[in-house]
Amino acid sequence: MAHSLKILFFLFSILSIIPLSHQLEQHPLDSLTPNEFIRVQAIVNQSHPTSTTNLTFQYIGLNEPDKHAVLSWLQNHPTTTPPRRQAFVVARINHQTHELIIDFSRDDIVSDRIHHGFGYPSLTFQEEIDANQLVFNHAPFLAALNKRGLKLEEVVCGSFTVGWFGETKQNGRVVKIMCYYLDGTVNLYMRPIEAITVTVDLEAMKINHFQDRLVVPVPKAAGTDYRESKQKPPFGPELKGITVVQPDGPSFTIDGSRVRWANWDFHLSFDARVGPIVSLASIYDTEKQEFRRVMYRGFVSELFVPYMDLTEEWYYRTFFDAGEYGYGLCAVPLEPLRDCPANAVYMGAYVAAQNGMPIEMPNVFCIFERNAGDVMWRHTETMIPPDLITEVRPDMSLVVRMVSTVGNYDYINDWEFKQIGSIKVTVGLTGLLEVRGSKYTHKDQIDEEVYGTLLAENTLGAYHDHFITYHLDLDVDVIGRL
Ligand SMILES: [Cu+2]
Known part of the structure; x- marks a missing residue:
């Protein structure tokens, strides 16, 4: 929810600012602008309408122009036109990984390659959040917490990528969910809930394997909180402040x-x-x-x-x-x-x-x-x-x-x-x-x-x-x- 609110606010602000602001000349190596992200999204959505397609953007970035084209543009600047500006996109479209190149001068997809080899795209924050959430409605996980005497509301979880160990068959796009216990600290990484493995199939967004191997004590919370406000004496020696002053501004x-x-x-x-x-x-x-x-x-x-x-x-x-x-x-x-x-x-x-x-x-x-x-x-x-x-x-x-x-x-x-x-x-x-x-x-x-x-x-x-x-x-x- 916080994410989508932020995006809405942001869209409003760029739409109102762009027509008025002074536009610097774009360098061929500049990161994609907010407008370019929006164009990429529109172009890919148009070719793969979300009503009929399962589409997620795993990565959007600049499709790096050829080095010689950049150098030749620089040497002849401003008399030559810059190299074509393109975006490189990794998207999951109907459970396949697509590597797309979008050309801004043509407002079109100029390359669409399906990746069949090993390896999967990087995770999005959204799928990590969705995957982490699944355990909270998974009865065996709730039973595992119960067995350990842990309170559900103090549990936080993270998505862990699973590596590759020479398997010849692809094991699907999965993550393992590891959970931690707060209950008196924000230093969750010091309080792992060990020996529980939850495997999530990201495509189906479902738990496809669960294992509770043995009960291991959760390390104690005392002494783990790193926030200054939670620290107790004795404190280390206090140092006087140091600041850098540049009265004439930066160089x-x-x-x-x-x-x-x-x-x-x-x-x-x-x-x-x-x-x-x-x-x-x-x-x-x-x-x-x-x-x-x-x-x-x-x-x-x-x-x-x-x-x-x-x-x-x-x-x-x-x-x-x-x-x-x-x-x-x-x-x-x-x-x-x-x-x-x-x-x-x-x-x-x-x-x-x-x-x-x-x-x-x-x-x-x-x-x-x-x-x-x-x-x-x-x-x-x-x-x-x-x-x-x-x-x-x-x-x-x-x-x-x-x-x-x-x-x-x-x-x-x-x-x-x-x-x-x-x-x-x-x-x-x-x-x-x-x-x-x-x-x-x-x-x-x-x-x-x-x-x-x-x-x-x-x-x-x-x-x-x-x-x-x-x-x-x-x-x-x-x-x-x-
Ligand atoms: Cu390390």
């Missing part, structure tokens, strides 16, 4: 999707699957008076999180946080003064809802200049007495930040542009561990392989990895005007 400019700072010039866009995309990053060489290219395009291509726990409820946890859940889709609004410093500027983005309509994501990026008090270069010359020559260049940089919260984990994704000419990528991993409930209350009791470390009573931290891969199309020092 960067944002012109549509183009960001300029110091000698750097780049394009920033957003995608539901991969999050921030940095394109056409180049550095202006003041001596040669020309741009020197550094990177054509860079983004996080996947975040793979496999768990090394062979128990029935854990073996399949091999998450693709970008491909299955959407690194961009899971981006959260940045908290001013906390996620980003006082001198940050914020940008929003749009993603498609399951029905194809645009949803606004406010404060999805922050951009700020960083002076961390570091030294970029220095020298003190003592060999020419009586002079003491000291020359210091402070290290300043520009940071583009996004935070993506994929379930229990929060990824802090930074692209940092440095004056020395390097781009530094950082992914900070924070949030909450995904823990397994256990009968053990002390490590001395453990005489079997538990695939983890006992962190607290009844709480095992399961062994796992986070693999982060980047797509980096580098064009270092290719000279050309951008």
Whole structure:
């Protein structure tokens, strides 16, 4: 309900704003605009009327134009026309996965390919919500809670993708529902209700398998709430505030999707699957008076999180946080003064809802200049007495930040542009561990392989990895005007 209200309000606001606002020239690599999402939805709906079709939009984004076409447009700009603007759509149409290309100049579908191979589209928030809800009306699940003495109203559930283990037959588009217990905390991930497996067929939106294997104690709520307001003394040392002041404003400019700072010039866009995309990053060489290219395009291509726990409820946890859940889709609004410093500027983005309509994501990026008090270069010359020559260049940089919260984990994704000419990528991993409930209350009791470390009573931290891969199309020092 909250989602649909938001969409309605949003539609009203763009319809009233667009005709009046100044339209910046569109860059071929710009993310899809709200209007373009609406056109995509209309075009696909027209070809597959929802009255006769089961249609869901799993992904809508820019169909990336050919690199040579983009570069040639840039080199001849503004005399040439930009490459054709197209959207790439992954839709489930009557239980098949379609990969569609929509061309905006023709207002039509120019390619419609049915995917027959392995793999399924990323999940939509709506189907996760719908799947999670099913357990609350499933009698065996209610009985399982009863057996454990748990109150239904304190239970929250999440949809977990199931991985692939070499099966030759496709196992259908399914998720497993894992549930947690609140009852005195908001830190649900510390209170797993173990040993219950609920499998949901997303196409039928029905539970097709249920298993309650054994009763494992739910770890206690005490001491798990992370909210400052719920913390009890003793508190750590209190620090005085630090703020960054730029009395003359920032030294960067944002012109549509183009960001300029110091000698750097780049394009920033957003995608539901991969999050921030940095394109056409180049550095202006003041001596040669020309741009020197550094990177054509860079983004996080996947975040793979496999768990090394062979128990029935854990073996399949091999998450693709970008491909299955959407690194961009899971981006959260940045908290001013906390996620980003006082001198940050914020940008929003749009993603498609399951029905194809645009949803606004406010404060999805922050951009700020960083002076961390570091030294970029220095020298003190003592060999020419009586002079003491000291020359210091402070290290300043520009940071583009996004935070993506994929379930229990929060990824802090930074692209940092440095004056020395390097781009530094950082992914900070924070949030909450995904823990397994256990009968053990002390490590001395453990005489079997538990695939983890006992962190607290009844709480095992399961062994796992986070693999982060980047797509980096580098064009270092290719000279050309951008
Ligand atoms: Cu982890």
